[in-house]
Structures are given as C-alpha cells and as structure tokens.
Amino acid sequence: MRPLLPFCLAFAAALAQQPPPPQSNTAVIDPDGTARITRVIPVPENLSPEARKLLARRPGPEAPTLAERRARTDAFRQARSQQALQLFPARVEEKTIGGVRTAVITPLNLSAANRARVLINVHGGGFNADSGSLVEGVPIANLTGITVVSVYYRLAPEHPFPAAVDDTVAVYRELLKTYQPSRIALFGTSAGAILTAETAVRLRQLRLPLPAALGIFSGTGDMLDWNDARALFTLGGFGGAQPEKPREPSAYASTTDRKDPVLSPLYADHKGFPPSLFITSGRDILLSGTADLHRAFLRAGVPAELVVFDALPHAFWYNYELPETREALGIMTRFFLRCLAR
Numbered sequence: 251m252r253p254l255l256p257f258c259l260a261f262a263a264a265l266a267q268q269p270p271p272p273q274s275n276t277a278v279i280d281p282d283g284t285a286r287i288t289r290v291i292p293v294p295e296n297l298s299p300e301a302r303k304l305l306a307r308r309p310g311p312e313a314p315t316l317a318e319r320r321a322r323t324d325a326f327r328q329a330r331s332q333q334a335l336q337l338f339p340a341r342v343e344e345k346t347i348g349g350v351r352t353a354v355i356t357p358l359n360l361s362a363a364n365r366a367r368v369l370i371n372v373h374g375g376g377f378n379a380d381s382g383s384l385v386e387g388v389p390i391a392n393l394t395g396i397t398v399v400s401v402y403y404r405l406a407p408e409h410p411f412p413a414a415v416d417d418t419v420a421v422y423r424e425l426l427k428t429y430q431p432s433r434i435a436l437f438g439t440s441a442g443a444i445l446t447a448e449t450a451v452r453l454r455q456l457r458l459p460l461p462a463a464l465g466i467f468s469g470t471g472d473m474l475d476w477n478d479a480r481a482l483f484t485l486g487g488f489g490g491a492q493p494e495k496p497r498e499p500s501a502y503a504s505t506t507d508r509k510d511p512v513l514s515p516l517y518a519d520h521k522g523f524p525p526s527l528f529i530t531s532g533r534d535i536l537l538s539g540t541a542d543l544h545r546a547f548l549r550a551g552v553p554a555e556l557v558v559f560d561a562l563p564h565a566f567w568y569n570y571e572l573p574e575t576r577e578a579l580g581i582m583t584r585f586f587l588r589c590l591a592r
Contacts (some may be wrong), residue, residue, distance in 0.1 A: 366430070367434075396407070436463075527554075
C-alpha cells in the first residue's frame with residue numbers, strides 16, 4: 251500500500267485546490283449587458299425518476315478528432331437502433347431513392363390508407379455524423395403506422411452545404427412521383443431539424459410543392475447565431491465541455507454567407523409554409539434557436555406549435571427509457587396524423 255501514498259496525497263492536494271461548488275446565486279451585469287453568474291439549479295419535482303437519472307449522468311470525454319467522434323456516434327446509433335427496433339418493431343430496408351442512399355422503415359401492419367402517406371426523416375449528428383437515422387425514424391414509423399424514409403445525406407466536412415439539402419430535395423422530388431405533397435411530411439432532430447427548415451426554403455425556391463407538415467425538433471434558423479441557450483448549455487444540458495462562441499463558419503456552412511436564406515432559414519420568407527411542430531427542452535443548447543425560428547414562422551402567419559419540456563437536455567427523446575420521451579413521441583405522432591390528408 252505504501253507506493254499509493256504519494257498518489258493519494260497528490261490527489262488530495264489537487265482536490266483541495268478546486269473551488270467549492272457554488273452554494274448561492276450571484277450575478278454581475280457588465281455595462282454591455284454581459285452576465286457573469288453562478289446558479290444552483292435543483293431538479294424540478296415534476297420530472298420522472300428516469301429523467302432525474304439522465305440529468306445525473308456524468309458526461310463522457312470529448313472526442314478529440316472527427317474520426318473518433320464518428321466512431322463513437324456510430325456505436326451509439328447502432329446500439330440505440332437495435333433498442334428502437336425491439337421497442338417499436340418495423341421493417342428496415344436500404345434503398346436508393348433519387349440517387350441517394352436511404353433507409354425505408356415500414357410499419358409491420360401498414361394499412362391501405364397509410365400506403366398513400368410517407369414521412370421523410372433527416373437525422374441529427376451535427377452534419378458530420380449520423381446519430382439518429384433509425385433512432386428517430388423507427389419509433390415514428392411504428393407509432394404513426396406510416397412508412398418513414400430516412401435520408402443518409404452526405405456529411406460535412408467532405409460535403410459541405412448545400413450537399414445535405416440537395417440530397418434531401420432529390421429524395422423528395424422522387425417521392426413526389428408516388429405521393430401527393432398533401433400526404434408527405436418532413437422532420438428531423440438537431441442538424442436534421444435545421445435541415446428540415448433549410449429544405450423547405452429550397453423547395454420554395456425551386457417552385458416545388460411544399461410537404462403537408464414540418465417537424466422541427468430542436469433546431470435553429472441561424473447557423474452562426476450566439477444566444478443564451480448556446481452560452482448556457484452543452485449537448486448534455488449543464489454537463490460537459492462548454493462550447494465557445496464560434497469565430498468562423500462551421501465546416502458545414504463553409505464559405506456560404508451566414509444570412510443565405512437556405513443555410514439560415516431565419517432569414518427566409520416563410521409565408522405559406524405548412525403547419526409546423528417545434529419541440530425543444532429547458533436545457534437544450536438549441537432552445538433559443540428553436541424558439542426564435544418558431545417566432546419567425548408565427549410572424550409569417552404559419553400555423554406553428556412550440557412544445558418545451560422543462561429541464562431536459564438536447565434531443566432527450568433519443569432516450570427511450572424516459573416517460574417524457576413517450577410523451578414527446580406521442581405529440582409528434584398526433585401532429586403528423588392530423589396534418590397528412592387521408
């Protein structure tokens with residue numbers, strides 16, 4: 251045991267040098283409005299026990315390289331996709347649609363009425379990985395009873411904007427040959443939520459008919475905006491490495507003007523857009539972005555709904571063990587069934 255003594259002493263000394271966690275709330279406001287704050291934020295009492303466990307998780311280490319991030323994301327997606335298929339049974343078949351690789355997710359009992367309807371999913375993953383293709387698409391296909399086409403769009407940095415938009419438009423164009431636009435909906439989470447809005451703007455520019463509904467689940471309309479949520483939260487809520495304000499465009503945006511209306515749909519004309527459902531949460535890094543884009547839709551007269559789940563982190567509905575996830579999926583399901591004509 252003696253060889254461990256120096257290590258233990260060094261560890262204890264390091265702990266002693268760490269500042270104690272804040273026990274009270276403080277705030278100093280600079281002349282320019284910058285806030286320097288500490289906050290003690292208890293978990294809301296109305297959160298489920300499962301959600302409390304999620305909030306108590308310690309974040310893992312950051313992936314230092316893109317290859318490592320993709321490897322970690324792929325492992326997560328594969329495991330969570332298997333879980334999705336166990337909880338929400340469906341058939342999955344890879345197909346090329348409009349020259350783009352996709353996963354066609356078909357309910358086990360596809361009714362005659364639902365054969366004429368389709369949902370297009372564009373996954374999350376920061377535009378440089380796939381964290382949610384089947385994770386997002388399988389539950390919705392099962393619960394709505396409608397086929398979901400999940401688009402494996404090209405990823406940045408190898409394929410920056412507008413490659414992902416072009417791929418989604420190509421799939422949509424091809425599906426228009428089989429489905430009426432009034433029976434198509436487009437949805438996605440995180441990067442996919444942004445891509446949903448981007449694609450809708452591009453469809454308008456191309457004078458193509460818009461889908462019957464949009465599902466924008468934790469997104470933003472301004473690719474370079476810095477707001478309260480991005481300053482306060484991480485992908486895990488309050489845990490993990492805090493992102494810094496970007497000093498240059500992302501690998502996805504590349505050299506495109508930040509206010510290009512497709513790249514940043516906040517600056518587009520939304521008049522005549524279809525009914526849209528926005529979902530976010532109280533500790534979501536894209537909370538502000540989702541709310542701002544929702545307000546832009548409302549200003550244009552779009553019938554848009556916003557649902558905010560208290561305290562939960564970004565894209566919490568990827569965690570199937572939460573009762574709140576079941577609630578969110580139910581809200582999405584009812585919205586799509588309501589909006590797609592029979």
